[in-house]
Amino acid sequence: MAERVASIKIEGNQLTKDRVFYKNLRTRVGEDYRPVIFNEDIKRLYELGLFNRIDMSEGFQMDGIHLTLSVVEKPILSEIVYEGQKKIKRSRFEDDLRSLVGARYDESLAKADVLSIEMSYRDAGHLFVEVSSRTEKVDDTKVRLVFMISENFNVRVGGIEFLGNESLPKGRLKKVMETKIDRLFSKGVFDEGVFDLDLKKLASYYRSLGFLDAKVKPGKSYFSEDRSWLYLQVLIEEGPLYVIDDIIFRGNSILISKELKNKIPVKPGQPYTDLARLKLLTHIEKKYGEIGRVYSTARVRANHDSEFPHVSIDVEIRESEEVYVESVEVEGNYKTRDVVIRREMEFYPGEMINSGLLDRSRRNLTNLGFFSRNDIDIEPGSEPHLARMVIRVEEKETGSINFGLGFSNVESITAQVKYTQRNFDWRDRKEGVGGFFSGRGYIGDAQTLSVSINTGTQSRRFNIDFNEPWVFNRKIRFGFGLYHTESSIADDYDEKQEGFYLRVGKEFIRDLEGFLTYSFREHVISDVDPSVSFLIRSEEGSRLVSSLNNNWVYEGRDNRFFPTEGWYLNPSLTLAGSILGGDQDFYKLEFEAKTHWLVLDFDDQNQHTLNFRTKWGFVNPYGDSSKVAIFEKFFAGGLGSVRGFPNRSLSPKVNGDEVGGQFISIANLEYSVPINEQAIRGILFYDIGNAFDDLDDYAFSDLRMSVGVGLRLKIPALGEMPLSLDFAKPIRRQDTDETETFSFNFGNFF
Numbered sequence: 001m002a003e004r005v006a007s008i009k010i011e012g013n014q015l016t017k018d019r020v021f022y023k024n025l026r027t028r029v030g031e032d033y034r035p036v037i038f039n040e041d042i043k044r045l046y047e048l049g050l051f052n053r054i055d056m057s058e059g060f061q062m063d064g065i066h067l068t069l070s071v072v073e074k075p076i077l078s079e080i081v082y083e084g085q086k087k088i089k090r091s092r093f094e095d096d097l098r099s100l101v102g103a104r105y106d107e108s109l110a111k112a113d114v115l116s117i118e119m120s121y122r123d124a125g126h127l128f129v130e131v132s133s134r135t136e137k138v139d140d141t142k143v144r145l146v147f148m149i150s151e152n153f154n155v156r157v158g159g160i161e162f163l164g165n166e167s168l169p170k171g172r173l174k175k176v177m178e179t180k181i182d183r184l185f186s187k188g189v190f191d192e193g194v195f196d197l198d199l200k201k202l203a204s205y206y207r208s209l210g211f212l213d214a215k216v217k218p219g220k221s222y223f224s225e226d227r228s229w230l231y232l233q234v235l236i237e238e239g240p241l242y243v244i245d246d247i248i249f250r251g252n253s254i255l256i257s258k259e260l261k262n263k264i265p266v267k268p269g270q271p272y273t274d275l276a277r278l279k280l281l282t283h284i285e286k287k288y289g290e291i292g293r294v295y296s297t298a299r300v301r302a303n304h305d306s307e308f309p310h311v312s313i314d315v316e317i318r319e320s321e322e323v324y325v326e327s328v329e330v331e332g333n334y335k336t337r338d339v340v341i342r343r344e345m346e347f348y349p350g351e352m353i354n355s356g357l358l359d360r361s362r363r364n365l366t367n368l369g370f371f372s373r374n375d376i377d378i379e380p381g382s383e384p385h386l387a388r389m390v391i392r393v394e395e396k397e398t399g400s401i402n403f404g405l406g407f408s409n410v411e412s413i414t415a416q417v418k419y420t421q422r423n424f425d426w427r428d429r430k431e432g433v434g435g436f437f438s439g440r441g442y443i444g445d446a447q448t449l450s451v452s453i454n455t456g457t458q459s460r461r462f463n464i465d466f467n468e469p470w471v472f473n474r475k476i477r478f479g480f481g482l483y484h485t486e487s488s489i490a491d492d493y494d495e496k497q498e499g500f501y502l503r504v505g506k507e508f509i510r511d512l513e514g515f516l517t518y519s520f521r522e523h524v525i526s527d528v529d530p531s532v533s534f535l536i537r538s539e540e541g542s543r544l545v546s547s548l549n550n551n552w553v554y555e556g557r558d559n560r561f562f563p564t565e566g567w568y569l570n571p572s573l574t575l576a577g578s579i580l581g582g583d584q585d586f587y588k589l590e591f592e593a594k595t596h597w598l599v600l601d602f603d604d605q606n607q608h609t610l611n612f613r614t615k616w617g618f619v620n621p622y623g624d625s626s627k628v629a630i631f632e633k634f635f636a637g638g639l640g641s642v643r644g645f646p647n648r649s650l651s652p653k654v655n656g657d658e659v660g661g662q663f664i665s666i667a668n669l670e671y672s673v674p675i676n677e678q679a680i681r682g683i684l685f686y687d688i689g690n691a692f693d694d695l696d697d698y699a700f701s702d703l704r705m706s707v708g709v710g711l712r713l714k715i716p717a718l719g720e721m722p723l724s725l726d727f728a729k730p731i732r733r734q735d736t737d738e739t740e741t742f743s744f745n746f747g748n749f750f
Contacts, residue, residue, distance in 0.1 A: 005033045006064030012071045015141055016050050021069065024048065033065045042069075050074055050104055074104035078142040084149040093120035105135065105143050117147060125154035125189030128227065157181050157188035158229035163219060164236035167211070176205045179232070190230050199234065206238060210271035213239030213306055240309035242272045247280070251317040260287055272302060272311040275601070284315065289355025294378055294387070295320035325349050325389055326381035332393045336370055336423060340446045341391055343470065344368065353378065353387060365393070367560045368446065370423050372396040398423035398443070418452035424466075446470070448479075459487035467503075477505035477515070492536060492657055493528040495631060497521050499545075511556050517549040520581070523631050533654040539630045546582030549574040557596060564601075564609050568594040576632075577623060585623035586632060591616045599671075609672045617664040618695055633660025634691045636704075639743050641666055642687045644706030644728030649738045651691040656736070661691030663698060672712070681712040687728070705732035 008029060010021050025041045027033070042054050052072045059066035080101060082090065096116050098109040114131045121129035130150040135143045159181060162170045174180075177198040182188030199216045206214030219233030246268055249257045265279045277300050288296035296319050303312045325347055330338050344364035346357040358376055365374040373394040381387045399421040424447040431441030447468050454461040463483035471478050485497045499521025507513045524542045550573050557566035574588040592615045600608035621628050635658060638647030651658045666689030675682050688705045692698050708728035715723060725744045733739065 003033050003060070004064040005029050005031055005067060006061065007066045009066070009068045010071070011068060013073060015073050015076065016071070020048070020050075021045065027067070033067075038067070045069075045071075049106065073141075074106060075137075075141055075143040077101055077103055077105040077145055078138050079144045081144060081146045082149060083146060084151060085147075087126070087151050087154065088121065088124045092124065093117050096120070099145055105145065110135075110145060114147065117149065121149075121151065123191045123193055125156065125191060126151055127155045127190065127192075127230075128152040153228050155190045155223075155228060155230050157190050157232060158224065159231045161219070161231070161233045162236060163233065164238060167238055167241065168206075168209075173202060173205075173234075176201055182229075190232075195232065202234065202236070206236070208274035210241050210243070210273045210276075211238050212242050212272070212304060212311075213237075215239070239306075242304055242309045242311045244268050244270050244272050244276070245310040245312050247313045247315065249315045249317060252319060254291070254293065254319050255287060260284065272304075272313070277302075280313070280315070284317065286355050288319065289353070289358070292322040292324070292352035292354065293320045294323050294353050294355065321385055323353050323378070323385055323387050325351050325353055326383075326386035328389045328391065330391045330393070333395065335395050335398075335444050336393070336446070337425070337444045339473075340368075340370075340423075340444070341365065341393065343473075343475075345389075345391070347389065353389075363558060365391075367555075368423075369561060370395060370398050370446075415456065416452065416454045418450065420448070420450045422446075422448050424449040459485070461485040461487075475507045477503070477513070479503040479505075483521075492532045493540070494526050496524040496526070497631075511554055513553045513555075515549075515551050515553070517551075518547070518580075519549065520544075520546045523629070525631070533657050533659065535654050535659050536630065536657055543584055543629060544582045545576055545584045545629075545632075546580035547574050547576035548580065551590075557594075563594075563596045563611075564598045564607055565596050568592075584629060584632070585625040586619055586621045586628050588617065588619040588632065590618075606674050608674075611670045611672060612668070614667045615664070615689075616666075619662050628662055630660050633662060634664035635660055636664055636666060636689050636691045639724065639726065639745055642689045642704050642706055643685070643708055643726050643743060644687070644730040644739055644741070645704060645733075646738050646740045650689070650704055652693045652697075653736075661693055661697075663693075663695045664691045665689055665698065665703070675711075679714050681722075683710045683712065683726075684708075685710060685726070685728075703732070704730065704737065706730045 055070040203216040215237040425445030450465040465481040467479035501519040503517040505515035554569040557563035572590040635648035636650035637645035710726035712722040
């Protein structure tokens with residue numbers, strides 16, 4: 001017969017209240033004593049994590065069994081201390097610790113934390129770190145946990161060797177990896193976890209380029225003698241490059257396969273890459289989007305056999321019905337007015353959606369330069385054949401203050417301060433004058449206001465320009481400007497100009513605008529050096545120039561700030577004469593063209609482009625003027641012209657003085673590559689050009705040539721135009737030509 005439990009006594013508990021024990025005991029006073037159940041009770045108390053040891057004793061008396069539980073409690077962890085921790089921040093490992101201040105100290109958790117800290121150090125390159133722990137008694141119920149850390153040195157990557165990379169150069173593979181070689185400007189600390197991920201990224205990269213069987217694994221890496229440097233080895237089995245054998249479309253009835261293959265960017269014989277797959281899907285979406293079936297989908301399945309490195313592509317298409325625009329909504333424009341965004345759209349409610357017009361609308365928004373991101377999303381409308389067009393923008397700063405410095409042999413130093421607001425609104429006066437300077441007011445209507453001051457050792461310029469792109473809610477441009485300039489040309493004479501201009505423009509067909517500009521200015525040449533040529537001395541005096549200019553701008557590029565493809569054309573005719581109120585009679589013809597080719601396209605942030613620009617100009621007198629004034633002639637040299645030669649230094653000369661030419665010819669060729677996505681780009685360039693007395697004097701042998709390298713740094717706080725740094729070397733010059741090696745400025749003449 002089972003004995004009854006007469007009492008249960010708890011001993012040794014200072015932190016844990018008695019009720020915690022009784023709540024977790026199934027053994028009860030007055031009930032039969034069952035040892036199996038009591039052992040389970042003790043196990044349950046251990047699982048609370050509050051005790052290091054629990055001892056049980058039984059006392060048999062006449063009234064029953066008297067049970068005693070003697071416990072040794074886990075102390076409270078009052079503090080965690082790190083000894084020897086210097087080279088990495090605690091935040092790198094503290095959040096991963098399982099030992100918590102205020103909780104009970106658990107030795108097993110402390111041991112796990114030792115391993116966790118060691119792992120954090122090894123991830124930071126301290127492969128030989130040593131960590132241990134100890135506890136210090138604070139009082140009878142509290143302890144302090146001390147982690148003792150011997151950091152030793154971190155291991156740096158001394159080199160990365162690739163074996164088996166027959167198709168891809170090591171430089172290209174290193175760019176894929178997060179692990180870097182330790183150099184002056186890059187910290188190459190070894191992280192085993194990162195290196196393991198790098199091996200997977202390399203294998204994935206190979207497969208994305210068409211090496212579908214590629215395998216990448218670690219080779220025989222080794223340490224330097226002092227074990228502070230690690231030299232890594234990567235073994236690569238590339239396998240064959242798979243090429244496309246055939247492309248088969250299935251499920252298409254509205255567009256036949258022949259139509260889908262028209263202008264298809266992916267063709268049999270090309271490598272099967274991720275980019276080829278993406279281009280194929282984009283092409284199909286565009287084809288169906290052009291006929292309004294924007295909900296059509298395509299799925300690409302590649303069939304390949306490792307025995308034969310060919311891929312047969314099956315494209316499964318699900319065609320949708322035509323979809324029409326139900327509404328157009330704008331989100332995210334806290335500064336820019338709705339109308340500014342809507343008027344750039346080339347689709348309207350009630351029209352069938354056309355993906356080509358969507359792309360053009362996106363390009364229009366990009367070319368405004370107001371947004372860091374702009375998306376046009378197609379969302380379901382009230383009926384299956386209707387869609388809401390939601391324009392989501394993320395605005396960026398459109399006001400900027402640009403500072404420019406330049407050096408040359410002609411003008412020792414120049415400085416520029418320029419304020420520009422490309423999203424100005426003269427009607428937005430709610431913030432008052434303070435809003436103009438803070439950037440919270442006078443903003444949002446896409447007008448342009450520019451105020452600039454240039455000063456240098458030999459020149460000074462001040463000008464104000466304003467442009468309204470939409471007049472009376474129509475795409476008619478209106479602009480005006482005021483300017484004042486003073487300059488000393490090569491210490492030969494002083495030149496001053498004061499004047500204004502008025503301009504109107506209109507878009508006649510898509511991407512083609514025409515402008516008519518009236519300009520009036522006074523031009524004064526004074527303080528002419530008596531030693532200069534008679535031709536320059538005869539220019540001394542004041543002249544009034546009143547002119548009309550008609551120029552046309554074709555802007556067919558994908559992005560006017562950083563183009564990768566398309567054309568830009570700008571022919572111009574200027575007519576000046578006494579009939580307009582001036583005293584100078586001349587006409588001037590100018591032409592500028594730019595074109596761009598996308599040479600390599602890895603992704604939107606990794607594009608190589610080839611850019612070409614040419615500029616021609618011709619000026620001639622007529623009527624009462626027997627010659628063209630020197631200030632209307634052409635001069636070559638400098639940024640935007642022929643780099644490697646100082647500004648205005650290339651022109652016909654009389655007694656060694658540059659007197660300008662009536663004809664100019666310039667061409668520039670640049671190859672641009674990304675260094676840090678779009679923030680930093682490197683360029684290689686070739687410039688050729690010169691100014692000539694007249695068109696009849698043009699000779700190819702007289703053209704100056706230069707080559708060089710440069711950087712384009714995009715600084716968000718300074719607007720869309722990059723900081724341009726160029727190093728040039730003339731490769732065709734005459735002994736009397738001046739040269740300059742380095743130039744920099746804000747802007748990009750491409």
